[in-house]
Amino acid sequence: MAEIYDAIDMLSAEFSIVKLCEILGVSRSAYYAYSKGSTYQLSDQKSEVGQAVKEVFEEHKRRYGWRRIQAELASRGIQAGRHQIRSRMKDQNLIAIQPKSFVPKTTQSPPHLRRSPNLLLQKPNLPVAPNQVVVGDITYLPNEEEHYAKWLYLAIWLDLYSHRIVGWHLGRHMEESLVTEALKQVIRQRQPREGFIVHSDGGGQYGATGFRALLRSNGFRQSMTRKDNHYDNAHAESLFSRFKAELLDGGVFYGLQDAYDHTFEYIEGYYNTCRRHSSIAYLSPVEYERRFWENAIG
Template identity: 35%
Template sequence: MQERQRRSFTEEYKRQAAELVVSSGRSITSVGKELGLRDSVLRRWVEKLRQEPAAAARRPTTQATPMPADQAAEIARLREENERLRMERDILKKSNRDLCRNPDMSFRFIEDHRDAYPVRLMCAVLGVSAAGYYAWRERPVNARATTNAALLAAIRQVHQDSGGRYGSPRVHAALRVQGRGASRGRIERLMHRHGIRAIMASPRRVRTTDSRHGLPIAPNLIERHFAAAAPNRIWLADITYIPTAEGWLYLAAIMDLFSRKIVGWAMRDHMQVELASSALKMAIQQQHPEGGLIHHSDRGVQYASQDYRAILSAAGITASMSRKADCYDNAPMESFFHTLKTELVHHRQYETRAEAQRDIFAFIEGFYNRASEHPSVYVVEEKRVC
């Protein structure tokens, strides 16, 4: 029986995992389960982080001055009013007015959201009576409605577990893995009826590849054949960017084409060779690849540099590069970056690079790498000259 390979972690990985516990306030057990780590291992990393002076300096030390009673009462009243207005806005946003033109659909919406909003408030916003809703609720439920209710609960769970990132195709795929035989059309109709949709956003554009250099260019060894027979046969590499209030944060990533998992990554405030080589070193340290591995990238100066080629050579890895100005030659990596941005980055406003690093680390290691399957349809951003 083959012995299970022991996981190896870089210092950057350890620090990001500990930061995720400290900054989020979540328990070590919760974060450890998300990242696939033992509590004892993660606790040791957290204790090391907390011993650092910088971590202690970030803890709040001042106490707030007591507020006058009348001012506190007014603030409480305003907060209550703001909360009511927020709930009304959310109800209008979540309810599809076309679906809620008849009372039955309005009652269905109220039933689905009764744990989140007051029933009478939803009735007032949707223009139906509370008495009518309660009468509707007492009617006998047929078998189809019961089945739909169970399926809807499963859809909501998958959607929630994905952080709201899954649309109907990926929800359908996840439910199929669970053994549920509902058709994609039925899942799509239920999601549409109940306002369950994937978060999406339009990407910003930045050039991340500089191929205007005289360094050696490797031949294209994969020719858009995006399949591998086993792990550590083909790795794909690329660099992308994340906006923060402090400036750009750059992410270099290495993907194993067989599993579609990100086996190496690094985040810096620059796009120099050290960024790309750090991601490569992490992948080598964690995967321990044997001979015959192909490393495919674009023609960027980072991947063509002498230092990067030396790391590849020392590990027995063969370099491969895309054709000039052709993002589709590295489509799976482009698709991963598209997923990262549309499902996470474009729905955040990062004040600091450290905040973005923690969020991206949690996405890669806690969500993306632990997903049961990844899309086989590639989405390439029209973002740059490759």
């Protein structure tokens, strides 16, 4: 740390100390204390919070910003405000992964596709409990594997109420079976009732004969985004933005098995069970569902 303070001294003739401290990730109070020949020491309480912040940050592999860290600390009985957490993060140069902003992509819909109406535009169709509506999408995953294509494909179904990923399937293609197999997982594990809404964009996989037959045989209702309005499926698409940032962080997978192993670990071992979601009171999807059913029964 002394080397950083000395560098600030050297550069202060050309640049402001405020800017130098900001760029180099040190607090001004610590720098000024060093300049006066004293050592800046955090109080015991702040040191403990700083250590706890670092532990949470590392446990969640750089995926948590101050809000989720605050919620996690509170669950452990540690109360800390926004400014304190942000200061402790800055002191330790803890910078969370930032996903790219959601940008809707254009789905190529076959011209002959009969598009289903968007049922989610009607308020009575919005979920008030888990297992009423799922939203789905497909994304590309970079693959660096000899003799195979450079892309793998992941289809997911997300419970719109709890934000739990309730079905997913990974493959080397993006044909109808990719989304069908993911939906079959939803059926096996969740056993949705008749009237269950299955929402997606207007991609050809969702309008295929076999997929629609699966919906009809289970009494499900199909819902699709409006033509050229891809914000209608923003929940699923923004999930993929977060997924790629937090899991891949600019990297690639090395084959289908590697992608499957890491995807399984992220979805089943982290996203559904541990990761706190701002839209559901900073709880994990599994915990949010547990509390819902506990209150419903109680």
